[in-house]
Amino acid sequence: MANNSRSATADPLRPSETVPAKMPRVPREPLPAFACDAHSHVFGPYDTFAFATPSSYPPPLAPAATYREMLATIGAQRGVLVQPAPYGTDNTALVAALRAGGGRIRGVAVTDANVSDAALESLHASGVRALRFNEMPSPQTGKPFAGSVGVDTALALASRMKMLGWHAQVWARCADVPAIAERLGKAGLPVVFEHMTCFDPTLGVAHRDFANVLALLREGRIAVKLALCRVSKQPPDYEDLRPFHDRLVEANAKQLVWSSDWPFVRMGDAAPDVGALLDTFQHWVDDSALRQAILVDNPARIYRFEN
Template identity: 40%
Template sequence: MADPSTATAPACPGPDPDPRPPAMRLPAGSVDCHSHVFGPVDRYPYVANRGYTPPDASLADYRRMLATMGFDRAVIVQPSVLGTDNRATMDAVAAMGGAFRAVVVVDPSISDAELRALDAGGARGVRFNLNNPGGLPLEAVEAVARRIAPLGWHLQFFADLNLRPELVEVMRRQPVPVVIDHMGHLRPERGLDDPGARAMLALLGEGTAWVKVSGAYRCSSADIPYRDTTEIARALIAAAPDRVVFGTDWPHPDYRRPMPNDGDLVDLFNEWVPDAEQRRRILVDNPARLYRF
Protein backbone atom coordinates (compact mmCIF):
# COMPACT_ATOMS: atom_id res chain seq x y z
CA MET A 1 0.00 0.00 0.00
CA ALA A 2 1.34 3.42 -0.92
CA ASP A 3 1.92 5.79 1.94
CA PRO A 4 0.21 9.16 1.33
CA SER A 5 2.68 11.00 3.57
CA THR A 6 5.79 10.05 1.62
CA ALA A 7 5.96 13.50 0.02
CA THR A 8 6.64 15.07 3.42
CA ALA A 9 8.75 12.21 4.77
CA PRO A 10 11.30 11.31 2.11
CA ALA A 11 12.03 7.69 1.33
CA CYS A 12 15.31 6.25 2.54
CA PRO A 13 17.23 3.26 1.14
CA GLY A 14 17.15 -0.24 2.56
CA PRO A 15 20.09 -2.31 3.81
CA ASP A 16 22.65 -4.10 1.69
CA PRO A 17 20.68 -7.19 0.59
CA ASP A 18 23.74 -9.45 0.58
CA PRO A 19 25.31 -9.45 4.04
CA ARG A 20 28.70 -11.13 4.09
CA PRO A 21 30.08 -13.16 7.00
CA PRO A 22 32.56 -11.36 9.26
CA ALA A 23 36.20 -12.39 9.16
CA MET A 24 36.05 -13.63 12.77
CA ARG A 25 33.39 -15.92 14.21
CA LEU A 26 31.29 -14.41 17.00
CA PRO A 27 31.03 -16.22 20.34
CA ALA A 28 28.01 -18.46 20.96
CA GLY A 29 25.10 -16.56 22.46
CA SER A 30 26.03 -13.22 20.88
CA VAL A 31 23.30 -10.56 20.90
CA ASP A 32 22.68 -7.87 18.30
CA CYS A 33 21.47 -5.20 20.71
CA HIS A 34 20.11 -2.65 18.25
CA SER A 35 17.91 -3.27 15.22
CA HIS A 36 14.51 -2.41 13.77
CA VAL A 37 11.80 -4.05 11.66
CA PHE A 38 9.54 -2.18 9.23
CA GLY A 39 6.38 -3.11 7.41
CA PRO A 40 4.24 -4.12 5.81
CA VAL A 41 2.93 -0.57 6.06
CA ASP A 42 -0.71 -1.59 5.58
CA ARG A 43 -0.45 -3.62 8.79
CA TYR A 44 1.96 -1.38 10.72
CA PRO A 45 1.37 2.18 9.43
CA TYR A 46 3.86 4.98 9.99
CA VAL A 47 3.04 8.15 11.86
CA ALA A 48 2.51 11.27 9.77
CA ASN A 49 5.00 13.24 11.90
CA ARG A 50 8.18 11.43 10.92
CA GLY A 51 11.51 12.29 9.36
CA TYR A 52 11.82 9.49 6.81
CA THR A 53 9.90 6.68 5.14
CA PRO A 54 11.72 3.33 5.19
CA PRO A 55 11.17 0.44 2.83
CA ASP A 56 9.93 -2.84 4.30
CA ALA A 57 12.59 -4.62 6.34
CA SER A 58 11.14 -7.96 7.34
CA LEU A 59 11.88 -10.26 10.24
CA ALA A 60 12.87 -12.94 7.72
CA ASP A 61 15.47 -10.64 6.16
CA TYR A 62 16.76 -9.68 9.58
CA ARG A 63 17.07 -13.31 10.67
CA ARG A 64 19.09 -14.05 7.55
CA MET A 65 21.49 -11.23 8.44
CA LEU A 66 21.78 -12.47 12.03
CA ALA A 67 22.59 -15.99 10.87
CA THR A 68 25.21 -14.71 8.43
CA MET A 69 26.88 -12.61 11.13
CA GLY A 70 26.65 -15.34 13.79
CA PHE A 71 24.23 -13.66 16.23
CA ASP A 72 21.97 -15.99 18.19
CA ARG A 73 19.80 -13.36 19.89
CA ALA A 74 18.69 -9.79 19.27
CA VAL A 75 16.99 -6.66 20.57
CA ILE A 76 14.39 -4.90 18.42
CA VAL A 77 14.18 -1.15 19.09
CA GLN A 78 10.98 0.75 18.35
CA PRO A 79 11.75 3.30 15.58
CA SER A 80 10.46 6.86 15.60
CA VAL A 81 8.37 6.33 12.45
CA LEU A 82 6.04 3.95 14.35
CA GLY A 83 5.39 6.31 17.24
CA THR A 84 3.91 4.52 20.26
CA ASP A 85 2.36 1.71 18.20
CA ASN A 86 4.69 -1.10 19.28
CA ARG A 87 2.91 -3.92 17.43
CA ALA A 88 5.57 -4.44 14.74
CA THR A 89 8.35 -4.55 17.33
CA MET A 90 6.51 -6.80 19.78
CA ASP A 91 5.19 -9.12 17.06
CA ALA A 92 8.78 -9.69 15.88
CA VAL A 93 9.87 -10.47 19.44
CA ALA A 94 6.94 -12.85 19.96
CA ALA A 95 7.79 -14.72 16.76
CA MET A 96 11.24 -15.61 18.09
CA GLY A 97 10.17 -17.52 21.19
CA GLY A 98 12.48 -15.96 23.78
CA ALA A 99 15.49 -15.22 21.58
CA PHE A 100 14.56 -11.53 21.17
CA ARG A 101 13.92 -8.61 23.49
CA ALA A 102 12.42 -5.16 22.82
CA VAL A 103 12.91 -1.50 23.60
CA VAL A 104 9.56 0.23 23.12
CA VAL A 105 8.10 3.75 23.04
CA VAL A 106 5.21 4.48 25.40
CA ASP A 107 3.18 7.48 26.45
CA PRO A 108 3.34 8.34 30.16
CA SER A 109 -0.42 7.69 30.36
CA ILE A 110 -0.03 4.01 29.50
CA SER A 111 -1.83 1.74 31.96
CA ASP A 112 -0.07 -0.56 34.42
CA ALA A 113 -1.71 -3.54 32.72
CA GLU A 114 -0.31 -2.51 29.33
CA LEU A 115 3.16 -2.09 30.81
CA ARG A 116 2.99 -5.52 32.44
CA ALA A 117 1.89 -7.05 29.13
CA LEU A 118 4.83 -5.46 27.33
CA ASP A 119 7.19 -6.72 30.03
CA ALA A 120 5.80 -10.25 29.73
CA GLY A 121 6.30 -9.99 25.97
CA GLY A 122 9.99 -9.15 26.30
CA ALA A 123 10.15 -5.35 26.56
CA ARG A 124 12.97 -4.10 28.76
CA GLY A 125 13.22 -0.36 28.16
CA VAL A 126 11.75 2.81 26.62
CA ARG A 127 13.54 4.82 23.97
CA PHE A 128 13.71 8.59 23.69
CA ASN A 129 14.74 9.48 20.14
CA LEU A 130 15.67 13.15 20.34
CA ASN A 131 17.13 13.29 16.83
CA ASN A 132 14.09 12.40 14.70
CA PRO A 133 10.46 13.54 14.50
CA GLY A 134 8.03 11.05 16.00
CA GLY A 135 10.00 10.30 19.16
CA LEU A 136 8.89 11.06 22.70
CA PRO A 137 9.55 14.62 23.90
CA LEU A 138 12.26 15.16 26.47
CA GLU A 139 9.65 16.65 28.82
CA ALA A 140 8.17 13.16 29.26
CA VAL A 141 11.36 11.57 30.61
CA GLU A 142 10.66 11.87 34.34
CA ALA A 143 7.07 10.66 34.02
CA VAL A 144 8.06 7.65 31.93
CA ALA A 145 10.95 6.81 34.25
CA ARG A 146 8.60 6.70 37.25
CA ARG A 147 6.23 4.38 35.40
CA ILE A 148 8.89 1.88 34.33
CA ALA A 149 10.99 1.82 37.48
CA PRO A 150 8.94 -0.96 39.18
CA LEU A 151 9.54 -3.20 36.16
CA GLY A 152 13.33 -2.89 36.29
CA TRP A 153 13.41 -1.31 32.82
CA HIS A 154 15.85 1.29 31.50
CA LEU A 155 15.62 4.50 29.49
CA GLN A 156 17.42 4.55 26.15
CA PHE A 157 18.49 7.84 24.56
CA PHE A 158 19.33 8.62 20.94
CA ALA A 159 20.81 12.12 21.04
CA ASP A 160 23.78 14.04 19.70
CA LEU A 161 25.79 14.73 22.86
CA ASN A 162 28.35 16.84 21.01
CA LEU A 163 25.55 19.32 20.37
CA ARG A 164 23.61 18.80 23.59
CA PRO A 165 26.01 17.91 26.43
CA GLU A 166 23.46 19.23 28.94
CA LEU A 167 21.38 16.10 28.32
CA VAL A 168 23.87 14.12 30.38
CA GLU A 169 22.57 15.86 33.51
CA VAL A 170 19.02 14.81 32.57
CA MET A 171 20.23 11.22 32.27
CA ARG A 172 22.12 11.41 35.56
CA ARG A 173 19.07 12.29 37.66
CA GLN A 174 16.82 9.47 36.44
CA PRO A 175 15.72 6.75 38.92
CA VAL A 176 16.41 3.96 36.40
CA PRO A 177 19.49 2.96 34.39
CA VAL A 178 20.06 4.83 31.13
CA VAL A 179 21.43 3.44 27.88
CA ILE A 180 23.01 5.81 25.36
CA ASP A 181 22.76 4.43 21.86
CA HIS A 182 24.97 5.02 18.83
CA MET A 183 27.93 6.12 20.99
CA GLY A 184 26.17 9.35 21.91
CA HIS A 185 26.60 10.34 18.27
CA LEU A 186 30.07 11.60 19.20
CA ARG A 187 32.01 12.87 16.20
CA PRO A 188 35.64 11.74 15.84
CA GLU A 189 36.77 15.14 14.57
CA ARG A 190 35.61 16.77 17.82
CA GLY A 191 37.74 14.43 19.91
CA LEU A 192 37.49 13.21 23.48
CA ASP A 193 38.03 16.70 24.94
CA ASP A 194 34.71 17.91 23.53
CA PRO A 195 32.32 18.87 26.40
CA GLY A 196 29.79 16.26 25.28
CA ALA A 197 32.38 13.50 25.17
CA ARG A 198 33.77 14.46 28.58
CA ALA A 199 30.30 14.56 30.12
CA MET A 200 29.36 11.20 28.63
CA LEU A 201 32.57 9.52 29.78
CA ALA A 202 32.09 10.94 33.27
CA LEU A 203 28.55 9.59 33.41
CA LEU A 204 29.70 6.13 32.32
CA GLY A 205 32.39 6.20 34.97
CA GLU A 206 29.80 6.73 37.70
CA GLY A 207 28.58 3.17 37.36
CA THR A 208 24.91 3.15 36.30
CA ALA A 209 24.79 4.28 32.66
CA TRP A 210 25.28 1.96 29.67
CA VAL A 211 26.36 2.65 26.11
CA LYS A 212 25.76 0.95 22.78
CA VAL A 213 28.83 0.97 20.56
CA SER A 214 26.52 0.98 17.56
CA GLY A 215 26.00 3.29 14.61
CA ALA A 216 29.68 3.94 13.88
CA TYR A 217 28.73 4.93 10.34
CA ARG A 218 26.40 7.61 11.74
CA CYS A 219 29.26 9.20 13.70
CA SER A 220 32.07 8.77 11.18
CA SER A 221 33.39 11.34 8.74
CA ALA A 222 35.28 8.62 6.87
CA ASP A 223 34.29 6.01 4.34
CA ILE A 224 33.70 2.33 5.05
CA PRO A 225 34.97 0.81 7.38
CA TYR A 226 34.77 3.98 9.58
CA ARG A 227 38.05 3.48 11.42
CA ASP A 228 38.06 7.11 12.56
CA THR A 229 35.58 6.01 15.27
CA THR A 230 38.07 3.64 16.92
CA GLU A 231 39.38 6.08 19.55
CA ILE A 232 35.86 6.99 20.68
CA ALA A 233 34.65 3.38 20.76
CA ARG A 234 37.63 2.20 22.79
CA ALA A 235 37.31 5.10 25.24
CA LEU A 236 33.64 4.28 25.84
CA ILE A 237 34.43 0.59 26.32
CA ALA A 238 37.23 1.40 28.76
CA ALA A 239 34.91 3.67 30.75
CA ALA A 240 32.23 1.01 31.25
CA PRO A 241 33.48 -2.46 30.26
CA ASP A 242 30.61 -4.18 32.11
CA ARG A 243 27.97 -1.77 30.77
CA VAL A 244 28.63 -1.69 27.05
CA VAL A 245 26.81 -3.62 24.31
CA PHE A 246 27.03 -3.76 20.52
CA GLY A 247 24.38 -3.43 17.82
CA THR A 248 24.33 -3.44 14.04
CA ASP A 249 21.49 -0.89 13.71
CA TRP A 250 20.04 -3.01 10.87
CA PRO A 251 18.41 -2.02 8.49
CA HIS A 252 20.25 1.32 8.91
CA PRO A 253 17.24 3.62 8.47
CA ASP A 254 17.48 7.23 7.36
CA TYR A 255 21.06 6.80 6.17
CA ARG A 256 21.90 8.35 2.80
CA ARG A 257 25.62 7.78 2.34
CA PRO A 258 26.93 4.52 0.82
CA MET A 259 25.24 1.73 2.78
CA PRO A 260 27.53 -0.43 4.94
CA ASN A 261 27.45 -4.17 4.72
CA ASP A 262 26.77 -5.60 8.17
CA GLY A 263 29.91 -7.68 7.82
CA ASP A 264 31.86 -4.37 7.70
CA LEU A 265 30.34 -3.29 11.02
CA VAL A 266 31.02 -6.58 12.81
CA ASP A 267 34.59 -6.62 11.51
CA LEU A 268 35.08 -3.07 12.81
CA PHE A 269 33.78 -4.09 16.23
CA ASN A 270 36.24 -6.99 16.30
CA GLU A 271 39.04 -4.51 15.51
CA TRP A 272 37.92 -2.27 18.35
CA VAL A 273 37.98 -5.20 20.78
CA PRO A 274 40.93 -7.52 20.02
CA ASP A 275 40.63 -9.40 23.34
CA ALA A 276 38.39 -12.47 23.04
CA GLU A 277 37.18 -12.35 26.66
CA GLN A 278 36.21 -8.71 26.37
CA ARG A 279 34.37 -9.40 23.09
CA ARG A 280 32.39 -12.14 24.84
CA ARG A 281 31.54 -9.81 27.70
CA ILE A 282 30.18 -7.16 25.33
CA LEU A 283 28.37 -9.55 22.99
CA VAL A 284 27.05 -12.16 25.45
CA ASP A 285 27.37 -11.41 29.17
CA ASN A 286 26.47 -7.71 29.29
CA PRO A 287 23.35 -8.07 27.11
CA ALA A 288 22.17 -11.03 29.19
CA ARG A 289 22.15 -8.76 32.28
CA LEU A 290 20.69 -5.67 30.67
CA TYR A 291 17.87 -7.41 28.78
CA ARG A 292 17.36 -10.35 31.16
CA PHE A 293 17.90 -13.13 28.65
Protein backbone atom coordinates in the same frame (compact mmCIF):
# COMPACT_ATOMS: atom_id res chain seq x y z
CA MET B 1 -4.05 5.24 11.88
CA ALA B 2 -4.85 5.30 8.18
CA ASN B 3 -8.39 5.50 6.81
CA ASN B 4 -9.06 2.03 5.43
CA SER B 5 -11.01 3.50 2.49
CA ARG B 6 -7.86 4.99 1.03
CA SER B 7 -5.76 3.01 -1.44
CA ALA B 8 -2.37 1.72 -0.35
CA THR B 9 -0.59 3.70 -3.09
CA ALA B 10 -2.19 6.97 -1.94
CA ASP B 11 -1.62 6.43 1.74
CA PRO B 12 1.71 7.74 3.15
CA LEU B 13 1.20 5.49 6.17
CA ARG B 14 1.29 2.45 3.89
CA PRO B 15 4.20 3.31 1.56
CA SER B 16 4.06 1.67 -1.85
CA GLU B 17 7.73 2.41 -2.65
CA THR B 18 10.35 1.09 -0.25
CA VAL B 19 14.10 0.60 -0.07
CA PRO B 20 15.24 -3.04 0.18
CA ALA B 21 17.05 -3.82 3.42
CA LYS B 22 20.78 -4.30 2.89
CA MET B 23 21.71 -7.84 3.86
CA PRO B 24 25.11 -8.66 5.33
CA ARG B 25 27.90 -11.04 4.52
CA VAL B 26 29.22 -13.50 7.09
CA PRO B 27 31.83 -11.95 9.43
CA ARG B 28 35.38 -13.19 9.03
CA GLU B 29 35.48 -14.45 12.62
CA PRO B 30 32.55 -16.30 14.19
CA LEU B 31 30.83 -14.56 17.07
CA PRO B 32 30.77 -16.03 20.58
CA ALA B 33 27.69 -18.00 21.60
CA PHE B 34 24.68 -15.81 22.42
CA ALA B 35 26.20 -12.72 20.84
CA CYS B 36 23.71 -9.85 20.55
CA ASP B 37 23.15 -7.02 18.09
CA ALA B 38 21.68 -4.50 20.52
CA HIS B 39 20.13 -2.02 18.05
CA SER B 40 18.14 -2.83 14.92
CA HIS B 41 14.70 -1.98 13.56
CA VAL B 42 11.86 -3.76 11.77
CA PHE B 43 9.73 -2.09 9.08
CA GLY B 44 6.67 -3.61 7.43
CA PRO B 45 5.15 -5.42 5.72
CA TYR B 46 3.14 -2.24 5.27
CA ASP B 47 -0.15 -3.87 4.37
CA THR B 48 -0.09 -5.28 7.90
CA PHE B 49 1.96 -2.72 9.84
CA ALA B 50 1.26 0.79 8.55
CA PHE B 51 3.15 3.77 9.96
CA ALA B 52 1.57 5.97 12.62
CA THR B 53 3.00 9.08 10.94
CA PRO B 54 4.45 9.66 7.45
CA SER B 55 8.13 8.77 7.31
CA SER B 56 10.69 11.54 6.90
CA TYR B 57 12.96 9.14 4.96
CA PRO B 58 12.54 6.50 2.23
CA PRO B 59 11.23 3.59 4.29
CA PRO B 60 13.03 0.25 4.08
CA LEU B 61 11.28 -3.06 3.73
CA ALA B 62 12.73 -4.92 6.70
CA PRO B 63 10.07 -7.20 8.21
CA ALA B 64 10.71 -9.55 11.11
CA ALA B 65 11.62 -12.55 8.94
CA THR B 66 14.27 -10.51 7.10
CA TYR B 67 15.62 -9.28 10.43
CA ARG B 68 15.96 -12.84 11.72
CA GLU B 69 17.74 -13.77 8.48
CA MET B 70 20.19 -10.92 9.09
CA LEU B 71 20.92 -12.16 12.61
CA ALA B 72 21.40 -15.72 11.38
CA THR B 73 23.84 -14.59 8.68
CA ILE B 74 26.08 -12.73 11.11
CA GLY B 75 25.82 -15.51 13.70
CA ALA B 76 24.07 -13.48 16.42
CA GLN B 77 21.74 -15.63 18.51
CA ARG B 78 20.21 -12.60 20.21
CA GLY B 79 19.04 -9.17 19.17
CA VAL B 80 17.38 -5.99 20.41
CA LEU B 81 14.76 -4.26 18.29
CA VAL B 82 14.19 -0.54 18.74
CA GLN B 83 10.95 1.23 17.81
CA PRO B 84 11.60 3.59 14.86
CA ALA B 85 10.01 7.05 14.81
CA PRO B 86 7.48 6.53 11.95
CA TYR B 87 5.63 3.94 14.03
CA GLY B 88 5.26 6.45 16.86
CA THR B 89 3.67 4.87 19.92
CA ASP B 90 2.10 2.06 17.87
CA ASN B 91 4.35 -0.85 18.88
CA THR B 92 2.37 -3.49 16.96
CA ALA B 93 5.11 -4.35 14.45
CA LEU B 94 7.73 -4.43 17.21
CA VAL B 95 5.64 -6.72 19.41
CA ALA B 96 4.88 -9.09 16.53
CA ALA B 97 8.60 -9.38 15.80
CA LEU B 98 9.39 -10.04 19.48
CA ARG B 99 6.75 -12.74 19.74
CA ALA B 100 8.11 -14.43 16.62
CA GLY B 101 11.63 -14.36 18.03
CA GLY B 102 11.31 -17.33 20.33
CA GLY B 103 12.64 -15.49 23.39
CA ARG B 104 15.90 -14.44 21.75
CA ILE B 105 14.78 -10.91 20.84
CA ARG B 106 14.22 -8.05 23.28
CA GLY B 107 12.52 -4.76 22.51
CA VAL B 108 12.79 -1.03 23.16
CA ALA B 109 9.32 0.50 22.74
CA VAL B 110 7.92 4.03 22.58
CA THR B 111 4.91 5.18 24.60
CA ASP B 112 3.41 8.43 25.78
CA ALA B 113 2.86 9.31 29.43
CA ASN B 114 -0.79 8.27 29.29
CA VAL B 115 -0.10 4.62 28.52
CA SER B 116 -2.04 2.24 30.76
CA ASP B 117 -0.45 -0.14 33.25
CA ALA B 118 -2.03 -3.03 31.35
CA ALA B 119 -0.38 -1.88 28.10
CA LEU B 120 3.02 -1.66 29.79
CA GLU B 121 2.61 -5.11 31.30
CA SER B 122 1.64 -6.49 27.89
CA LEU B 123 4.75 -4.96 26.34
CA HIS B 124 6.86 -6.50 29.09
CA ALA B 125 5.34 -9.94 28.53
CA SER B 126 6.20 -9.61 24.84
CA GLY B 127 9.87 -8.94 25.58
CA VAL B 128 10.13 -5.15 25.92
CA ARG B 129 12.76 -4.14 28.46
CA ALA B 130 13.16 -0.39 27.86
CA LEU B 131 11.53 2.70 26.42
CA ARG B 132 13.14 4.95 23.84
CA PHE B 133 13.38 8.73 24.21
CA ASN B 134 14.66 11.06 21.52
CA GLU B 135 16.38 14.39 22.13
CA MET B 136 18.09 14.49 18.72
CA PRO B 137 16.58 17.11 16.38
CA SER B 138 15.80 16.26 12.77
CA PRO B 139 18.58 17.45 10.43
CA GLN B 140 15.89 18.62 8.01
CA THR B 141 13.74 20.68 10.37
CA GLY B 142 15.74 21.14 13.56
CA LYS B 143 12.66 19.93 15.43
CA PRO B 144 11.97 16.55 17.09
CA PHE B 145 11.34 13.70 14.67
CA ALA B 146 7.64 13.06 14.10
CA GLY B 147 6.59 10.13 16.26
CA SER B 148 9.40 10.57 18.79
CA VAL B 149 9.00 11.10 22.54
CA GLY B 150 11.31 13.22 24.69
CA VAL B 151 12.99 12.69 28.06
CA ASP B 152 10.24 14.58 29.90
CA THR B 153 8.04 11.55 29.22
CA ALA B 154 10.66 9.30 30.80
CA LEU B 155 10.38 11.29 34.00
CA ALA B 156 6.59 11.00 33.93
CA LEU B 157 6.86 7.22 33.47
CA ALA B 158 9.83 6.64 35.78
CA SER B 159 8.01 5.00 38.68
CA ARG B 160 6.20 2.55 36.41
CA MET B 161 9.33 1.78 34.42
CA LYS B 162 11.18 0.99 37.64
CA MET B 163 8.45 -1.39 38.71
CA LEU B 164 9.04 -3.37 35.52
CA GLY B 165 12.82 -3.20 35.79
CA TRP B 166 13.11 -1.18 32.58
CA HIS B 167 15.73 1.36 31.58
CA ALA B 168 15.58 4.46 29.41
CA GLN B 169 17.26 4.44 26.02
CA VAL B 170 18.12 7.90 24.73
CA TRP B 171 19.24 9.30 21.39
CA ALA B 172 20.85 12.66 22.12
CA ARG B 173 23.77 14.92 21.30
CA CYS B 174 26.98 14.30 23.20
CA ALA B 175 26.87 17.75 24.82
CA ASP B 176 23.46 16.95 26.31
CA VAL B 177 24.43 13.59 27.83
CA PRO B 178 25.46 14.83 31.32
CA ALA B 179 22.24 16.80 31.91
CA ILE B 180 20.06 13.94 30.66
CA ALA B 181 21.97 11.40 32.75
CA GLU B 182 21.56 13.62 35.81
CA ARG B 183 17.80 13.98 35.32
CA LEU B 184 17.22 10.29 34.73
CA GLY B 185 19.58 9.31 37.53
CA LYS B 186 17.65 11.43 40.02
CA ALA B 187 14.50 9.61 38.87
CA GLY B 188 16.20 6.26 39.52
CA LEU B 189 16.26 5.21 35.87
CA PRO B 190 19.29 3.49 34.31
CA VAL B 191 20.08 5.00 30.91
CA VAL B 192 21.62 3.61 27.72
CA PHE B 193 22.76 6.14 25.12
CA GLU B 194 22.59 5.31 21.43
CA HIS B 195 25.23 5.73 18.71
CA MET B 196 28.29 6.18 20.95
CA THR B 197 26.61 9.36 22.33
CA CYS B 198 26.78 11.12 18.96
CA PHE B 199 30.00 13.04 19.59
CA ASP B 200 31.68 15.03 16.83
CA PRO B 201 34.88 13.15 15.94
CA THR B 202 36.46 16.27 14.45
CA LEU B 203 36.65 17.77 17.97
CA GLY B 204 39.02 15.05 19.18
CA VAL B 205 39.01 12.73 22.18
CA ALA B 206 40.13 15.46 24.59
CA HIS B 207 37.05 17.64 24.00
CA ARG B 208 35.07 18.29 27.17
CA ASP B 209 31.86 16.76 25.84
CA PHE B 210 33.46 13.39 25.18
CA ALA B 211 35.50 13.66 28.40
CA ASN B 212 32.23 14.06 30.30
CA VAL B 213 30.87 10.91 28.67
CA LEU B 214 33.96 8.95 29.67
CA ALA B 215 33.65 10.16 33.27
CA LEU B 216 30.00 9.07 33.45
CA LEU B 217 30.88 5.73 31.89
CA ARG B 218 33.73 5.10 34.35
CA GLU B 219 31.35 5.76 37.23
CA GLY B 220 28.81 3.32 35.77
CA ARG B 221 26.17 6.04 35.54
CA ILE B 222 25.47 5.42 31.86
CA ALA B 223 25.74 2.64 29.32
CA VAL B 224 26.61 3.21 25.66
CA LYS B 225 25.86 1.46 22.37
CA LEU B 226 28.89 1.00 20.13
CA ALA B 227 27.31 1.83 16.75
CA LEU B 228 29.72 3.44 14.32
CA CYS B 229 27.79 4.43 11.23
CA ARG B 230 25.87 7.46 12.59
CA VAL B 231 28.98 9.16 13.95
CA SER B 232 31.90 8.58 11.59
CA LYS B 233 32.94 10.96 8.84
CA GLN B 234 35.13 8.26 7.26
CA PRO B 235 33.15 5.21 6.13
CA PRO B 236 33.61 2.34 5.50
CA ASP B 237 36.65 1.80 7.76
CA TYR B 238 35.68 4.42 10.39
CA GLU B 239 39.26 5.10 11.36
CA ASP B 240 38.25 8.50 12.74
CA LEU B 241 36.33 6.65 15.47
CA ARG B 242 39.08 4.25 16.54
CA PRO B 243 40.52 6.52 19.29
CA PHE B 244 37.04 7.19 20.69
CA HIS B 245 36.09 3.51 20.56
CA ASP B 246 39.32 2.56 22.35
CA ARG B 247 38.71 5.07 25.13
CA LEU B 248 35.13 3.92 25.65
CA VAL B 249 36.31 0.33 26.01
CA GLU B 250 39.10 1.38 28.36
CA ALA B 251 36.74 3.50 30.47
CA ASN B 252 34.26 0.74 31.33
CA ALA B 253 33.72 -2.21 29.00
CA LYS B 254 31.03 -3.56 31.36
CA GLN B 255 28.74 -0.68 30.33
CA LEU B 256 29.01 -1.16 26.55
CA VAL B 257 26.95 -3.15 24.05
CA TRP B 258 27.58 -3.64 20.34
CA SER B 259 25.00 -2.42 17.84
CA SER B 260 24.62 -2.37 14.07
CA ASP B 261 21.69 0.06 13.50
CA TRP B 262 20.41 -2.17 10.65
CA PRO B 263 18.63 -1.49 8.25
CA PHE B 264 20.42 1.89 8.20
CA VAL B 265 17.65 4.38 7.46
CA ARG B 266 18.57 7.73 5.90
CA MET B 267 21.97 6.37 4.78
CA GLY B 268 21.39 5.38 1.14
CA ASP B 269 24.54 4.15 -0.58
CA ALA B 270 26.58 4.88 2.56
CA ALA B 271 24.81 2.07 4.45
CA PRO B 272 27.42 -0.35 5.79
CA ASP B 273 27.48 -4.14 5.81
CA VAL B 274 26.78 -5.60 9.27
CA GLY B 275 29.36 -8.34 8.71
CA ALA B 276 31.98 -5.69 7.95
CA LEU B 277 30.97 -3.72 11.05
CA LEU B 278 31.60 -6.83 13.13
CA ASP B 279 34.96 -7.35 11.44
CA THR B 280 35.91 -3.82 12.48
CA PHE B 281 34.76 -4.41 16.05
CA GLN B 282 36.66 -7.67 16.39
CA HIS B 283 39.77 -6.08 14.88
CA TRP B 284 39.62 -3.16 17.30
CA VAL B 285 38.71 -5.35 20.31
CA ASP B 286 41.02 -8.32 20.02
CA ASP B 287 40.72 -9.47 23.65
CA SER B 288 38.30 -12.41 23.90
CA ALA B 289 37.16 -11.47 27.42
CA LEU B 290 36.25 -7.94 26.31
CA ARG B 291 34.43 -9.29 23.26
CA GLN B 292 32.49 -11.67 25.49
CA ALA B 293 31.50 -8.83 27.79
CA ILE B 294 30.38 -6.43 25.07
CA LEU B 295 28.73 -8.92 22.72
CA VAL B 296 27.22 -11.37 25.23
CA ASP B 297 27.36 -10.64 28.96
CA ASN B 298 26.41 -6.96 28.99
CA PRO B 299 23.36 -7.23 26.71
CA ALA B 300 22.25 -10.33 28.62
CA ARG B 301 22.27 -8.26 31.84
CA ILE B 302 20.92 -4.98 30.48
CA TYR B 303 18.12 -6.56 28.42
CA ARG B 304 17.51 -9.40 30.86
CA PHE B 305 17.88 -12.31 28.52
CA GLU B 306 17.22 -15.68 30.09
CA ASN B 307 19.82 -18.43 29.80
